[in-house]
Amino acid sequence: MAELSLAIPKRWQPASVWLLYVVGLAPAAWTFYLGATDQLGADPVKTFELFLGIWTIRFLIATLAVSPARELLGWNYLRYRRALGLLTFYYALMHFAVYMVLDQAMDIHAVINDVLKRPFIMFGMAGLAMLIPLAVTSNNFSIRRLGKSWIWLHRLVTIIAACGALHFALSTKILDLEQYIYVGLIIALILYRSWRPIARSRKKGQGRTRNRAMASAS
Amino acid sequence: AAALSAVESKYKVDEKPTPIKDVTTYNNFYEFGLDKGDPAANSGDFKPLPWTIKVDGMVNKPGTFDLEALIKEFPIEERTYRMRCVEAWSMVIPWDGFPLASLLDKVEPLGSAKYVAFETVVRPDEMPGQKGFFQSLDWPYIEGLRLDEARHPLTLLAVGLYGETLPNQNGAPIRLVVPWKYGFKGIKSIVRMTLTDQQPKNTWQVTNPQEYGFYANVNPAVDHPRWSQASERRIGESGFFGASRHPTLPFNGYADEVASLYAGMDLKANF
Numbered sequence: 001m002a003e004l005s006l007a008i009p010k011r012w013q014p015a016s017v018w019l020l021y022v023v024g025l026a027p028a029a030w031t032f033y034l035g036a037t038d039q040l041g042a043d044p045v046k047t048f049e050l051f052l053g054i055w056t057i058r059f060l061i062a063t064l065a066v067s068p069a070r071e072l073l074g075w076n077y078l079r080y081r082r083a084l085g086l087l088t089f090y091y092a093l094m095h096f097a098v099y100m101v102l103d104q105a106m107d108i109h110a111v112i113n114d115v116l117k118r119p120f121i122m123f124g125m126a127g128l129a130m131l132i133p134l135a136v137t138s139n140n141f142s143i144r145r146l147g148k149s150w151i152w153l154h155r156l157v158t159i160i161a162a163c164g165a166l167h168f169a170l171s172t173k174i175l176d177l178e179q180y181i182y183v184g185l186i187i188a189l190i191l192y193r194s195w196r197p198i199a200r201s202r203k204k205g206q207g208r209t210r211n212r213a214m215a216s217a218s
Numbered sequence: 219a220a221a222l223s224a225v226e227s228k229y230k231v232d233e234k235p236t237p238i239k240d241v242t243t244y245n246n247f248y249e250f251g252l253d254k255g256d257p258a259a260n261s262g263d264f265k266p267l268p269w270t271i272k273v274d275g276m277v278n279k280p281g282t283f284d285l286e287a288l289i290k291e292f293p294i295e296e297r298t299y300r301m302r303c304v305e306a307w308s309m310v311i312p313w314d315g316f317p318l319a320s321l322l323d324k325v326e327p328l329g330s331a332k333y334v335a336f337e338t339v340v341r342p343d344e345m346p347g348q349k350g351f352f353q354s355l356d357w358p359y360i361e362g363l364r365l366d367e368a369r370h371p372l373t374l375l376a377v378g379l380y381g382e383t384l385p386n387q388n389g390a391p392i393r394l395v396v397p398w399k400y401g402f403k404g405i406k407s408i409v410r411m412t413l414t415d416q417q418p419k420n421t422w423q424v425t426n427p428q429e430y431g432f433y434a435n436v437n438p439a440v441d442h443p444r445w446s447q448a449s450e451r452r453i454g455e456s457g458f459f460g461a462s463r464h465p466t467l468p469f470n471g472y473a474d475e476v477a478s479l480y481a482g483m484d485l486k487a488n489f
Contacts, residue, residue, distance in 0.1 A: 035458040036458055036459075038457065038458070040458070041243065041254070041255065042239075042240035042244035042454060043244060043254070043451065045451070045458060046307075046451070048458075102459065103451075105463060110448075113446065117441070118443070118444050120444055121444075171444070173422075173425075173426065174354055174425065174426070176252045176354065
């Protein structure tokens with residue numbers, strides 16, 4: 001397969017990954033600054049909470065899009081997938097922290113009630129909980145140590161994506177156009193992932209599993 | 219917005235009014251878009267004057283009334299009410315308006331009339347949310363009240379806020395304010411009122427009957443399916459860090475005045 005690598009000299013590539021973390025966290029930092037200096041409108045906490053939620057969805061979509069982009073278009077962004085996945089986790093964690101601390105003012109009782117009673121919050125919490133083991137094992141040591149189980153573990157991302165889409169779609173009074181687009185993209189990416197192993201098993205002996213694990217470790 | 223001459227009234231909650239900047243930039247008015255900032259941003263082309271309201275149905279004297287004539291006819295009162303949105307946020311707003319009962323008396327409802335149905339204007343050319351292939355709700359927006367609720371002295375037809383005529387984003391030129399009910403009952407830019415013996419099918423109840431009912435009385439004991447209604451975020455008062463949550467009061471604090479309207483009714487079933 002013809003692979004188009006980014007036009008960055010090899011020695012700058014690790015730096016470009018770090019740059020992605022910085023650029024990726026900038027929207028949260030900037031919006032936090034706007035909120036802290038009273039420039040986030042009439043309902044700053046809700047605005048910040050929803051902002052972090054929508055960016056979680058964006059990074060989730062970007063993470064899921066890395067494989068199809070390579071396989072269908074030949075764009076190789078594999079070295080950024082870990083950063084994108086971790087940014088998804090960081091944004092989900094910040095989204096939860098703002099809900100817990102700024103919105104519900106640490107009222108644990110109210111939060112527990114919300115989680116138990118409301119399906120859309122349940123889906124969100126389940127997604128966040130499943131992101132934790134993925135984030136914890138997002139390092140070369142875990143990939144070597146866990147081997148094949150690492151790949152199985154990280155397939156959880158499909159279920160996480162479904163939880164994220166449900167949480168997002170059920171959270172509003174009506175679905176707006178933006179939600180249709182985001183949820184549609186997630187569904188398409190989930191379908192692609194579930195279709196791919198079947199397509200792949202028809203072509204025998206490609207040693208993809210080993211290649212993939214090594215690519216992720218790079 | 220033009221200045222209105224309003225007289226003081228006894229209806230004035232003893233709480234700090236929400237800053238006018240927040241009242242006029244944080245709105246739900248889907249005719250102008252779904253985001254809270256959309257109505258302020260997208261309502262510039264809306265022309266609230268001249269304006270007429272048609273009152274028909276089960277009345278002795280149906281008619282089409284010119285808004286400016288109504289404002290001259292009925293004394294405009296200043297009333298500071300709590301406003302509780304179904305989304306668990308709240309404001310305190312100084313409205314200017316006249317009781318809906320005044321207009322109802324003028325048209326003389328028949329004995330058989332049980333409800334009032336209200337209708338918002340449909341003007342896709344001036345209301346971007348009503349235009350295009352993606353539309354959030356079925357237009358026109360419909361609301362309704364039982365006749366005794368409509369006649370209640372607290373029920374107001376507002377034509378202004380903070381002493382000036384209503385900004386477009388707040389429902390210019392005339393809107394309903396029912397302070398003991400969730401904000402979505404306060405239908406905006408009203409063009410028609412119909413007296414009827416059938417309970418009106420209000421827009422949100424039709425759109426999502428699990429979540430929104432006909433009565434929509436503020437009730438901390440009945441949760442919304444997706445969030446608790448036990449407390450509310452007071453807009454403008456809570457900063458970024460000291461999120462100020464107020465406990466939500468039954469009937470939004472107007473229980474003494476209105477609880478008797480619902481005596482013997484199951485408020486969980488009639489949410």
